Amino acid sequence: MEFVGLRNFEFLVKDSLFWKSIANTLIIWFLSTLPMIILALVIAFLLNSAFVKFSGFYKTLYFLPNVTAIVAVAIVFSVIFAPSYGLINYFVTLLGFEAIDWHNNSAGVKLAISAMIIWRWTGYNAIIFLAGLQKISGDLYEAARIDGANSFEIFTKITIPLLKPVLLFVVITSTIGGMQTFVEPQLLVGNSGGAGGEGLTIVLYLYQQAFVKNLYGYGSAIAIGLFVIIMLFSLINWKVIQRKS
Numbered sequence: 001m002e003f004v005g006l007r008n009f010e011f012l013v014k015d016s017l018f019w020k021s022i023a024n025t026l027i028i029w030f031l032s033t034l035p036m037i038i039l040a041l042v043i044a045f046l047l048n049s050a051f052v053k054f055s056g057f058y059k060t061l062y063f064l065p066n067v068t069a070i071v072a073v074a075i076v077f078s079v080i081f082a083p084s085y086g087l088i089n090y091f092v093t094l095l096g097f098e099a100i101d102w103h104n105n106s107a108g109v110k111l112a113i114s115a116m117i118i119w120r121w122t123g124y125n126a127i128i129f130l131a132g133l134q135k136i137s138g139d140l141y142e143a144a145r146i147d148g149a150n151s152f153e154i155f156t157k158i159t160i161p162l163l164k165p166v167l168l169f170v171v172i173t174s175t176i177g178g179m180q181t182f183v184e185p186q187l188l189v190g191n192s193g194g195a196g197g198e199g200l201t202i203v204l205y206l207y208q209q210a211f212v213k214n215l216y217g218y219g220s221a222i223a224i225g226l227f228v229i230i231m232l233f234s235l236i237n238w239k240v241i242q243r244k245s
Contacts, residue, residue, distance in 0.1 A: 031110060062126050
C-alpha cells in the first residue's frame with residue numbers, strides 16, 4: 001500500500017461517472033421526494049379527518065411498506081417494470097402503445113426507482129405528519145371558520161405554519177435518504193447502474209468502486225463527497241423552510 005495524498009480527491013472532481021451519479025441521484029430525489037411528501041401530507045389529512053373510519057387499520061396498512069423487506073419490494077417492482085412481461089407494459093400495450101424497456105431507458109430507470117422509493121416511504125412520512133397534525137388544537141380551526149376562513153386559508157395560514165417543525169424534519173430526512181439511495185437501483189439494475197449507468201446513484205457508485213473493484217481509498221473519497229453534498233442540501237432545505245416561515 002502507498003499513501004497517495006489528495007490524489008483520490010483530484011481524480012474525484014475529474015471523474016465523469018461521479019458527476020453522472022450525482023445527477024442521477026438528484027433527478028431520482030426530485031422525482032420521488034416531492035411527490036412522496038405531497039402524498040404523505042394528503043394521507044395524513046385524510047387520516048386526521050373525522051369522517052374517516054377505521055383510521056387505526058389504515059395507519060398500520062400505510063406503515064407496512066416501510067417494514068417490508070426491501071429485497072422483496074425490489075423483486076415485486078422488477079416484475080411490475082419488467083420490459084417484456086411487466087404489469088405496467090401490459091396496460092401500456094392494451095392502450096395501443098409500444099412496450100417500454102424500463103431497464104434500458106434513461107427516464108424509465110429513474111421512474112422505476114422513484115416509484116419504489118415513493119411506495120416505501122410515503123406511509124412512514126404520513127404517520128409523522130399525522131402526529132404533527134394531531135398536536136394542532138381544533139379550537140384554532142373552529143375560530144378560523146367562525147371568522148369566515150375557507151379550507152385553503154386554514155391550510156396555508158394555520159396548518160402549514162404550525163406543522164413547520166415536522167415538515168422540516170421530513171424534508172431533511174427525506175433529502176438524506178434520497179442522497180443515500182442504494183438498494184433500489186442495485187436490485188433493479190445491478191451494480192453497474194444499468195445501461196449507460198442511468199440508474200447509478202452516488203452510494204451505488206461508492207459500493208461499486210470500494211467493494212466490487214476493491215478501490216477502498218477512492219470509495220472513501222466518494223463517501224466524503226457524499227457527506228459534503230448531504231450537508232449542503234440539508235442546510236439549503238433548512239434555510240428555505242425557515243425563510244418561508
